[in-house]
Amino acid sequence: KLIPRFYEINSGDIFIDGYSIHDIKLKSLRTQIAKVSQDILLFNDTIENNISYAMPEKSVQEIHDAAKRAHATEFIDKLPDNYQSIVGDKGVLLSGGQKQRIAIARALLKDSPILIFDEATSALDTESEQQIQNAMEALRKNRTTFTIAHRLSTIENADRIVVLDKGTIVESGSHGELLAKDGLYAKLHQLQYSG
Numbered sequence: 001k002l003i004p005r006f007y008e009i010n011s012g013d014i015f016i017d018g019y020s021i022h023d024i025k026l027k028s029l030r031t032q033i034a035k036v037s038q039d040i041l042l043f044n045d046t047i048e049n050n051i052s053y054a055m056p057e058k059s060v061q062e063i064h065d066a067a068k069r070a071h072a073t074e075f076i077d078k079l080p081d082n083y084q085s086i087v088g089d090k091g092v093l094l095s096g097g098q099k100q101r102i103a104i105a106r107a108l109l110k111d112s113p114i115l116i117f118d119e120a121t122s123a124l125d126t127e128s129e130q131q132i133q134n135a136m137e138a139l140r141k142n143r144t145t146f147t148i149a150h151r152l153s154t155i156e157n158a159d160r161i162v163v164l165d166k167g168t169i170v171e172s173g174s175h176g177e178l179l180a181k182d183g184l185y186a187k188l189h190q191l192q193y194s195g
Contacts (some may be wrong), residue, residue, distance in 0.1 A: 004029065014066070016029075016032070030085040033110040034110045034111075034116070035115075037118040037119060040102065042091030042094070042102045045087065046085060047072075047082075047087060048063055048083040050106070052109060053106060055109055055110060056104055058109055066109040069105070071101055072098070072105050102122060103120075115139060117145065120149075133153075143160075157175070158175070161175060163188075
């Protein structure tokens with residue numbers, strides 16, 4: 001929430017390409033950021049309009065391309081009205097995985113250079129998580145990506161993992177480096193994969 005300036009920092013600074021986020025106009029800063037969280041905001045409207053929300057200038061072809069790259073066409077094509085299907089209030093007519101893919105399609109359509117995944121797979125079953133992981137992988141290409149996750153499978157391929165404990169950074173490194181340290185990350189990894 002600090003990067004898009006939903007909260008102001010009270011010490012230190014955050015830089016994007018050498019510029020302090022405080023020297024960037026708020027609208028311009030937020031244009032550079034796309035976010036996919038566990039709580040997806042969908043409207044009682046069509047799939048097409050939910051994907052293009054806040055980007056009405058995008059063409060139908062661009063919307064469909066984003067849905068395809070988000071692996072959303074796998075379920076959209078099976079719906080009676082395809083892209084014109086109504087999702088219901090808050091997306092009640094869609095599964096958790098389907099809503100996530102709509103959110104990923106929305107982020108792909110926005111095409112921002114900075115991407116924030118905030119617990120984007122936390123409420124999904126293993127099969128849905130794998131589909132979302134595939135869609136997220138497509139979205140990460142050529143972007144600076146921040147992934148906030150308790151489910152370690154979501155972050156194993158990250159260039160750098162920062163482990164927080166009660167709001168304090170306790171470890172940092174790649175997946176392999178953190179396993180070799182045999183610290184908190186390794187313990188959490190062992191707990192999650194022992195089952």
